Structures are given as structure tokens and as C-alpha cells.
Amino acid sequence: MAIRLKDIARDLGISTVTVSKVLRGNKDISAKTRARVLKRMQELDYKPNMLARGLASGRTYTMGLVVPDLVHPFFAEFAKSLAGVLRASHMALLLASSEENPELEQQEIRTLLSRGVDALLIASSQARLKNFYELGDEKTPYLLVDRNFPYLSAHFVGSDDYKIGRIATEHLISIGKKRIAHIGGREMSPSLERLRGYRDTLQEQRMESREELIVTCDRFEELGDEAGYQAMQDLLTLQKRPDAIFCYNDLTAIGAMQATREAGLRVPEDIAFVGSGNLRYAKYLRTPLTSVDQQPELLGVQAGELALELTTNPDLPPKAILLEPRLIVRHSTVANQAS
Numbered sequence: 001m002a003i004r005l006k007d008i009a010r011d012l013g014i015s016t017v018t019v020s021k022v023l024r025g026n027k028d029i030s031a032k033t034r035a036r037v038l039k040r041m042q043e044l045d046y047k048p049n050m051l052a053r054g055l056a057s058g059r060t061y062t063m064g065l066v067v068p069d070l071v072h073p074f075f076a077e078f079a080k081s082l083a084g085v086l087r088a089s090h091m092a093l094l095l096a097s098s099e100e101n102p103e104l105e106q107q108e109i110r111t112l113l114s115r116g117v118d119a120l121l122i123a124s125s126q127a128r129l130k131n132f133y134e135l136g137d138e139k140t141p142y143l144l145v146d147r148n149f150p151y152l153s154a155h156f157v158g159s160d161d162y163k164i165g166r167i168a169t170e171h172l173i174s175i176g177k178k179r180i181a182h183i184g185g186r187e188m189s190p191s192l193e194r195l196r197g198y199r200d201t202l203q204e205q206r207m208e209s210r211e212e213l214i215v216t217c218d219r220f221e222e223l224g225d226e227a228g229y230q231a232m233q234d235l236l237t238l239q240k241r242p243d244a245i246f247c248y249n250d251l252t253a254i255g256a257m258q259a260t261r262e263a264g265l266r267v268p269e270d271i272a273f274v275g276s277g278n279l280r281y282a283k284y285l286r287t288p289l290t291s292v293d294q295q296p297e298l299l300g301v302q303a304g305e306l307a308l309e310l311t312t313n314p315d316l317p318p319k320a321i322l323l324e325p326r327l328i329v330r331h332s333t334v335a336n337q338a339s
Contacts, residue, residue: 003046012036023090026312062092063307064112066105067123067145070097072224073279074249074296075123078145081300082121082307089308091118100125100218113140119307121145127187141310145303148189153318155310157303159294160322161190165197167292167327168246168274173205175333177244177272181213183231183256184248191216191248194276198246213242217252224251225258232259243271244333250275250282250291257287257332273332276325288330295323 005023009016014033021029022037040046063086067075083093094112098105105125112120120142122129129149143155172180182198185191195214202209215234217227228247235242236259247253253275260271267273267287275282278293302321310316 003044008037008040008044008046011040027309059118059311060116061090062094062115062117064094064096064109064115064117064120065145066096066098066108066112066121068098068100068125070095072251073281074277074294075146077280077296078300078303081297082304083300085301085304086308091308098125102126118311119143121303121307123147124149125188139314141307141314141316143303143306143310145299146190148320150189155306155316155318156320157299157306158322159190159299159325161193162197164190164276164292164294164325165194165199165246166201167197167325168194168276169198169201171274171290171327171329171333172244172246172272173201173207175244175268175272178207179213179240179242180207180244180246181215181235181242182246183215183217183228183235183252186216186218194246194248212238224249225255228252228255229259230255232256236260236263236265241271245271245273247273247275250277250279250289253289253291253332254285257285257289268331268333268335274327275332278328282328283330287332290330290333291328292325293328294325298323 005019006016009019018029018033019037022034065079065082067079069075070079079093079095086093094115094117096108096112098108102125109120109122117140120140122142122144123146124144129152143157144152146158148156148158169180180202182195184195199209213235215231217231228251231252232245232255235245245253245256247256253273257267257273260267265271273289275289275291276294278291282289282291302323306319306321
């Protein structure tokens with residue numbers, strides 16, 4: 001015979017409503033009670049009937065996530081962490097990749113909305129995110145991830161990208177670098193904010209911020225290493241080459257370092273590099289990479305908790321959650337530095 005919520009409630013001497021709230025992930029249940037209910041569910045191997053729950057509540061118990069590239073380590077780690085948070089509340093995650101294509105992104109968003117997701121998370125590839133609802137749509141709650149659009153009254157979970165630019169540039173200045181270049185992206189908020197942090201830091205230190213030292217590229221998430229390689233080749237043609245590079249992300253830095261080595265130059269003695277993302281393999285590279293840690297796992301947790309909150313309180317006033325970046329120093333800026 002199938003186990004019912006009332007059976008679990010009877011065993012524990014609590015109400016069926018309380019058991020149901022634990023199953024839905026409601027926050028008004030004590031940690032002790034939640035632990036008792038989850039333990040009993042596990043003992044009885046209870047499997048909630050999600051179809052029945054959906055018919056009764058009008059919900060699908062699914063979340064939708066649209067990212068530029070599912071293969072990119074940053075978004076992969078974020079999605080894994082997010083899925084873990086949702087799984088604990090018996091929610092499923094539907095994934096979609098826009099491949100940095102704004103039209104494909106709109107198509108994927110429409111598909112997820114048509115499936116009735118309870119909330120939508122978007123790391124948008126749009127230069128200017130438009131309203132993705134159509135006439136007659138019920139307004140599914142959504143939150144922006146990694147890429148922000150300040151003019152939208154929307155929830156946002158991401159990194160403090162301005163501080164990423166400052167931290168990386170300040171580190172390169174601190175190790176004595178004088179001609180610091182930047183390989184960045186175009187139009188997206190993380191790119192613009194990291195560039196602003198880079199520029200402001202150089203200006204405060206009265207160091208040159210020449211346009212020739214700034215190279216911007218497209219499709220960084222998908223083709224980051226190739227973009228970094230090509231951008232570095234351009235920088236190496238300058239009459240006075242840079243002695244340090246702040247790269248938009250770790251993949252960009254990997255490509256740029258390869259171009260540097262092929263030119264017969266040493267990292268970090270001739271040119272030092274800082275990336276962003278602190279991807280898992282950064283410390284295992286031929287030259288371990290100094291990087292600004294964006295904590296994608298914690299971003300996934302924060303986004304998951306906010307998305308769950310939106311399913312029960314869709315009118316929650318917009319909030320922005322910014323994680324503090326931290327610098328992880330390795331060999332690409334300081335030779336013989338321990339990871």
C-alpha cells in the first residue's frame with residue numbers, strides 16, 4: 001500500500017498540514033520538526049506523487065534555468081548547486097542553453113514558460129533584456145543570474161563584478177606591474193562592470209589606461225579560450241607590450257597564456273595573468289592561474305533559496321544578492337606561489 005502524508009503525520013503525532021509544509025519547503029517549520037519528518041519519509045521510502053500535487057495546487061514543482069552555455073564550468077557548477085537545493089524541496093530543474101544567441105534564448109524561455117515552470121532563472125545573453133511575457137501569460141516569477149539589467153525591477157543573484165575588476169587590477173599593481181591590459185567582453189553587465197573596476201583602479205593610481213590595452217570580444221562563455229588566444233596575439237603586436245593582463249574569465253586567461261608562451265615569453269616574469277571564476281582546474285594548469293573566486297556553488301544555493309521563496313511569495317519586492325569576490329593567488333602572477 002502506498003504511503004500517504006497522513007500516515008507520516010500519524011506516526012510522528014503531528015498534523016498532515018505540517019508534513020505537507022515540510023514537503024513544500026515552507027520556512028515556518030522548525031529545523032527539528034523538518035528533520036523528524038524527512039527522517040520518517042526516508043525510513044518509509046516515501047515518494048511524493050508530483051502529478052497529484054500539481055493537479056491539487058496548480059503548480060508543476062519544476063524550475064527553469066536558461067544559461068549561455070551549459071558546458072562552461074562556471075554555469076555547470078552553478079546548475080549543479082542549484083539543482084541540489086531544489087532537490088531537497090522535491091523540485092525538478094529544467095535546463096536550457098541559449099548558446100549566447102538572443103533569439104534562441106527567447107525561444108527557450110517560451111518553451112519553459114509553456115511547460116508551466118513555477119519560477120524561471122535567466123543568465124541572459126541579451127544586450128537589453130526585453131519583456132519575455134506575451135499577452136495572456138500568467139506572470140511566472142523570475143530572477144536574473146550572473147548578468148544584471150539594473151533598469152529592470154527584477155531579482156538578481158550574482159557576483160560584485162565591479163569589485164572583481166578592482167581586486168584583479170589592484171593585485172597586478174601590488175606586484176609591480178606598470179602596463180596592465182584587459183581582455184574583456186562586450187555589452188553584458190559583468191563585462192562592463194569589470195572593465196569599470198579596472199579603469200577606476202588605474203585612474204586612482206594615476207596609471208595609464210590606454211584604449212590600445214583594452215581588447216573586447218564576443219561569445220566569451222562558449223569560446224573563451226579561443227577569444228583569449230586571439231586577443232593576446234593582438235596585444236603582443238603592440239610596440240610596447242603589456243606586462244600584465246586582467247582577463248574576463250579563466251578560459252580567456254588560458255587562451256591568452258598559451259599565446260604568450262608560443263611567443264617565447266614567460267608567465268609571470270614577462271607577462272602576469274589574472275582570470276575570474278576560479279574554476280576547479282585553475283590550480284592544475286601548466287602555470288596555475290591566479291583568479292578571482294566567484295563561488296558558483298554558493299551562487300547556486302542563494303539563487304535556489306530565492307527561487308523557492310518566489311514560488312510561495314511571487315510578489316516579493318525585488319532584491320539583489322551580490323557575493324563578495326576573493327582573490328586566489330597562484331603562479332601566473334607570483335612565481336613559486338603556493339596554491
